[in-house]
Amino acid sequence: MTSGQRRLLGVATAALVVSLSAAACGGNAKPSGESTSAAAPAESGSAAAPAALSGEVKVDGSSTVAPLTQAASELFGEEQPQVKVPVGTSGTGGGFEKFCAGETDISDASRAIKDEEKAACEAKGIKFTELTVATDALTVVVPKENTWATCLTTDQLKKMWEPGAEGKVNSWKDIDAKFPDEPLKLYGPGTDSGTFDYFTDAINGEEGASRKDYSPSENDNDIVNGVKGAKGGLGYFGFTYFEENADTLTAVQVDSGKGCVAPSVETAQNGTYAPLSRPLFIYPSAAATKRPEVAAFLDFYVGNIGAIAKDAKFVPLNAEQEAKLKSDLQALKGLAG
Amino acid sequence: MAILTTPKSAVQLAGQGRPLREHVFRIALLSSLVIALGFLALLLVYVVQDGWPRLDSALWENQPSIRRPETAGIQSGIFGTLWIIALTALMALPTGILAAVYLEEYADKTKWYNRLIELNISNLAAVPSIVYGILGLGLIARWMQFGFTVMTGAMTISLLVLPIVIISAREAIKAVPPSIREGSLALGATQWQTIWRQVLPAAVPGMATGSILALSRAIGEAAPFLMLGAATLVRFNPEGVWSSFTVLPIQIYSFISQSREEFHVLAAAAIVILLAILLLMNSVAIWLRNRYQKRW
Numbered sequence: 049m050t051s052g053q054r055r056l057l058g059v060a061t062a063a064l065v066v067s068l069s070a071a072a073c074g075g076n077a078k079p080s081g082e083s084t085s086a087a088a089p090a091e092s093g094s095a096a097a098p099a100a101l102s103g104e105v106k107v108d109g110s111s112t113v114a115p116l117t118q119a120a121s122e123l124f125g126e127e128q129p130q131v132k133v134p135v136g137t138s139g140t141g142g143g144f145e146k147f148c149a150g151e152t153d154i155s156d157a158s159r160a161i162k163d164e165e166k167a168a169c170e171a172k173g174i175k176f177t178e179l180t181v182a183t184d185a186l187t188v189v190v191p192k193e194n195t196w197a198t199c200l201t202t203d204q205l206k207k208m209w210e211p212g213a214e215g216k217v218n219s220w221k222d223i224d225a226k227f228p229d230e231p232l233k234l235y236g237p238g239t240d241s242g243t244f245d246y247f248t249d250a251i252n253g254e255e256g257a258s259r260k261d262y263s264p265s266e267n268d269n270d271i272v273n274g275v276k277g278a279k280g281g282l283g284y285f286g287f288t289y290f291e292e293n294a295d296t297l298t299a300v301q302v303d304s305g306k307g308c309v310a311p312s313v314e315t316a317q318n319g320t321y322a323p324l325s326r327p328l329f330i331y332p333s334a335a336a337t338k339r340p341e342v343a344a345f346l347d348f349y350v351g352n353i354g355a356i357a358k359d360a361k362f363v364p365l366n367a368e369q370e371a372k373l374k375s376d377l378q379a380l381k382g383l384a385g
Numbered sequence: 386m387a388i389l390t391t392p393k394s395a396v397q398l399a400g401q402g403r404p405l406r407e408h409v410f411r412i413a414l415l416s417s418l419v420i421a422l423g424f425l426a427l428l429l430v431y432v433v434q435d436g437w438p439r440l441d442s443a444l445w446e447n448q449p450s451i452r453r454p455e456t457a458g459i460q461s462g463i464f465g466t467l468w469i470i471a472l473t474a475l476m477a478l479p480t481g482i483l484a485a486v487y488l489e490e491y492a493d494k495t496k497w498y499n500r501l502i503e504l505n506i507s508n509l510a511a512v513p514s515i516v517y518g519i520l521g522l523g524l525i526a527r528w529m530q531f532g533f534t535v536m537t538g539a540m541t542i543s544l545l546v547l548p549i550v551i552i553s554a555r556e557a558i559k560a561v562p563p564s565i566r567e568g569s570l571a572l573g574a575t576q577w578q579t580i581w582r583q584v585l586p587a588a589v590p591g592m593a594t595g596s597i598l599a600l601s602r603a604i605g606e607a608a609p610f611l612m613l614g615a616a617t618l619v620r621f622n623p624e625g626v627w628s629s630f631t632v633l634p635i636q637i638y639s640f641i642s643q644s645r646e647e648f649h650v651l652a653a654a655a656i657v658i659l660l661a662i663l664l665l666m667n668s669v670a671i672w673l674r675n676r677y678q679k680r681w
Contacts, residue, residue: 118451118618134616134629292644
């Protein structure tokens with residue numbers, strides 16, 4: 049009994065001691081992977097080789113925008129290894145709460161700041177600018193077996209998702225007489241999500257108004273698996289998730305009265321994928337921008353926005369939006385004084 | 386070993402009278418054990434199988450990466466978890482053990498306020514951990530202005546495990562036979578000398594086991610850290626108690642919600658590391674118990 053325990057203990061201790069010492073030795077010296085990747089962005093142009101900065105740039109907010117800021121944080125780390133950029137995912141609302149309490153320097157957001165959040169920021173004297181850093185195309189997906197729903201009008205989507213559809217619209221036949229009598233199984237993000245807010249606003253005409261008898265999940269993988277598993281399934285989420293699962297899911301084209309448009313990088317960029325293409329934002333605080341490490345991070349983020357978006361598989365901005373982003377950042381620096 | 390054989394033969398003797406009931410009871414006991422261990426084994430097999438491709442040295446040598454999931458590691462999470470647990474142990478164990486000594490050896494149990502304290506400690510042990518997260522956010526992070534640092538996390542977790550530490554330490558002190566105390570006092574030792582030289586050393590195994598089980602529970606906590614804003618992507622190890630941090634459960638949570646399959650494998654591998662740390666801590670508990678156990 050005791051000898052057996054002792055042996056087990058010995059093995060476990062040895063394993064952990066080895067692993068910990070390996071961790072300690074391997075340490076920070078080695079960045080993950082090689083920095084020779086093609087995506088390593090070019091120097092932002094104007095600035096010469098920057099001096100080594102240190103400090104911390106605190107970012108929190110939307111989990112949709114987080115991968116983009118995280119990619120920026122990683123790439124920035126290759127240039128300024130002493131500056132720490134932790135990126136949290138408290139959600140757009142949770143992020144603004146911390147941002148307006150002065151606890152973070154930059155807030156990620158998948159929707160524009162609300163009036164009450166603005167008021168909270170003003171009460172604390174926190175000035176900020178809204179920067180559009182990428183575009184997202186909310187993608188409506190069906191499984192590959194679904195051969196009938198190649199294009200849906202916004203009215204048909206509303207018929208499916210509006211609060212009044214609850215308990216009544218249960219078959220594809222209820223949406224269009226030409227569709228087969230296949231049970232309709234709906235999957236979508238939970239009510240805390242900015243994606244849910246945007247979709248309900250764009251399709252049902254009121255933010256937060258949705259039928260409740262669908263399968264909600266905060267984890268987009270659950271939506272992917274749910275739709276994949278049901279012939280009559282339908283769900284919606286960000287374009288990145290669709291791209292990762294394009295082999296098993298079909299993206300439905302959306303017709304808002306000007307013909308069917310498939311979600312893609314181009315249609316999201318030029319705005320023809322309406323009304324489901326949306327801008328993604330970051331909100332830097334003007335006071336934080338005075339700190340050199342925050343200014344350097346923002347310069348890097350904005351200066352390499354195209355490469356960062358491509359690397360994180362986001363829909364990049366078009367030339368016009370990119371020019372606006374750069375001038376907005378300059379305006380923010382003016383605000384900071 | 387000698388002790389084990391005696392009750393066993395006694396059971397066998399008693400069992401001869403009513404063999405059927407004995408059998409049913411024994412099978413019921415055994416199947417309970419099999420169910421509990423079976424699920425644990427299933428979990429282990431499942432997680433190790435899923436995480437196997439990523440159980441390599443890159444896992445603890447590299448920092449997490451959103452861009453290269455195939456070589457991403459969890460070093461910041463491992464170090465964050467170890468920092469939090471070490472600091473929690475430093476704060477919660479002395480406080481909890483001293484509180485237990487007071488309640489067992491000094492407090493007058495006929496007084497209503499001491500009974501109220503006891504009742505409250507038992508209640509606190511059952512409060513959901515997210516509530517401690519809210520407390521930590523409001524009190525420690527915001528009001529005390531400690532921000533979202535290792536210190537805030539460790540203080541919150543200390544509050545979370547404190548009731549469990551107090552309860553288990555009290556049980557350990559209670560288990561010390563009164564004859565030891567009486568003998569010590571009879572030989573002229575003061576109450577302080579009795580507690581310091583007799584009661585506490587005799588209670589060490591029980592207190593150590595309870596404390597380490599309490600800390601093991603704390604290791605797996607994600608909910609309070611979600612409230613405290615432990616950032617999900619942290620590419621540096623904590624450098625001190627005022628540093629930003631992340632912990633393994635938070636990292637696992639964020640990996641699982643990523644779209645790329647590589648992150649799910651990484652999450653499984655991170656779970657294996659978390660289980661390994663837990664196993665190590667529990668092994669230490671068993672070792673301490675065996676090393677210091679006394680029989681009277």
